[in-house]
Amino acid sequence: MKPLKYRTANVDDIDNLVSLINQAYRTNTGSSWTSEHSIVSGDRINHQQLLDSLSQQNFSLFVAEMVKNLESALVACIGLTFQQNAVAIGTFCVNSHWQNKGIGKQVLAYAEQKAFAICPTLINYEMFVLDARTELIQYYERYGYSKTACVESYPIHANVGQPLIDLKLQHMTKSVIKEM
Template sequence: MYKIEMSLNIRTAKTDDVEQLVKLVNLAYRAQADRSWTTEKAFVDGTRITKEQLSRDLNQSNFELLVGENEQGSLVGCIGLTFDNSSVEIGTFAIDPTIQNLGYGREMLNYVETYITQNYSSVRRLIMYVLDVRTELMAYYQRRGYQITGLTESYPIDADVGQPLVPIQLIEMEKVIV
């Protein structure tokens, strides 16, 4: 097996990207493709994000959405950053399911961690929330240096990000940066 050379162009999302990003996020979270291992399809039903929700997020002063474009200029990934004093919550993290398991997610997460360290010196903690039923995803983030904090949150049914099909909650994970 040969190593695929990857190099994403990572940039800040623009308003023109919203429609394509909504498709990407919903595909990554709510569809089941052959390569996909991040889908929540078996656990949550319904739309993960709408154009209205994403547009609202992009207009928040404490939110940044970074997108990854492949060599052909297609959006293949995104990762959202919500800033709060000394921490950043990582969310809206999606990679096109047809190219998952090739290292693009790792590339984006590496970029974000370096980006935050270089541009936001007051940030000391990276935080993310993972569904408790997604043990393989938690294990992936643990290999990346994120630790389970012990804090949990109820699934945000009122946020209109899908309806749970099974009992689930969110597990907080964090990575301390210096």
């Protein structure tokens, strides 16, 4: 597999990112191994929500592109929201046609390294995962994340889709390992 090229997302990416995020989270196509299509209906994000996120001072969204013959294709994205000595990882997705190829693993590792480079005082990486997505929770556990006792209600008020089943957000955390 060709290496991924990473860069910070900008407003010119919004339409493509909205399509990528909604496709990755809410459809089950390509080589998709996990999705929310059977547990949440509606869009995961819209143009205005992404524009608002990109304007936040403590938020950065990174895109991963596959470069082939001087053409680049957006294949993944991941967001970092900095909060004191922690960073929340979210808006993480891989185009379903590019899943099961090790891209998610590469993108997550990149995000963790980038977060530490931006904020060397980080203590924890954090994320929230839908509790019904046990395969995704297990995936993050393989990469050092652990479930915490913190479980929150699904954010219906955030306009990120309507749950089709009873859903909660499971908090997960991973300690930042500082190299000596």
